[in-house]
Amino acid sequence: MASIFKNISVVGIAGGVLSIILWINFAFVNPYNDPTMGPMLNTFFMLLLPACLAIFSSIKLSQLLMFIAFVWSVPMSIYLIATPGIFSLFGLTSAFYLVSFLLIRFGRHSTAIHQ
Numbered sequence: 001m002a003s004i005f006k007n008i009s010v011v012g013i014a015g016g017v018l019s020i021i022l023w024i025n026f027a028f029v030n031p032y033n034d035p036t037m038g039p040m041l042n043t044f045f046m047l048l049l050p051a052c053l054a055i056f057s058s059i060k061l062s063q064l065l066m067f068i069a070f071v072w073s074v075p076m077s078i079y080l081i082a083t084p085g086i087f088s089l090f091g092l093t094s095a096f097y098l099v100s101f102l103l104i105r106f107g108r109h110s111t112a113i114h115q
Contacts, residue, residue: 008103012058012066015096018089019051019073026087046076047090054097063104070097 026047027033027040050073057065077094080087 008100008107009058009061011096011103012054012100015093015100016051016055016058016069018096019047019054019093022087022089022093023048023051030087043076047073050097051093054100058100058104061104063101066097066101066104070094070101073097 023043026043033039050069053065053072054069057063057069073090073094077090081091082088
């Protein structure tokens with residue numbers, strides 16, 4: 001049963017790590033980024049912090065925290081889906097959070113049923 005939970009947590013961790021890598025690229029490597037702190041601070045709160053929360057909740061298998069990370073990241077992710085380029089992948093990371101939430105939720109129920 002422990003291997004099931006390891007597989008469940010991989011999805012959330014992968015989404016969080018991918019989101020962190022994309023945010024670093026968005027904030028520091030992106031040539032179109034405004035050098036002021038406004039956009040960087042906004043994306044820090046809307047993309048990077050939910051990614052850290054998603055990683056933490058995947059490790060702890062907390063469905064509530066994963067759902068919060070998903071809902072928190074959705075508005076900015078939907079906005080970035082419409083942009084051309086690599087930053088549309090933020091929508092994929094948000095989908096990873098949703099899938100991880102569903103796996104945690106139904107993974108716990110299925111292990112409780114089989115015991």
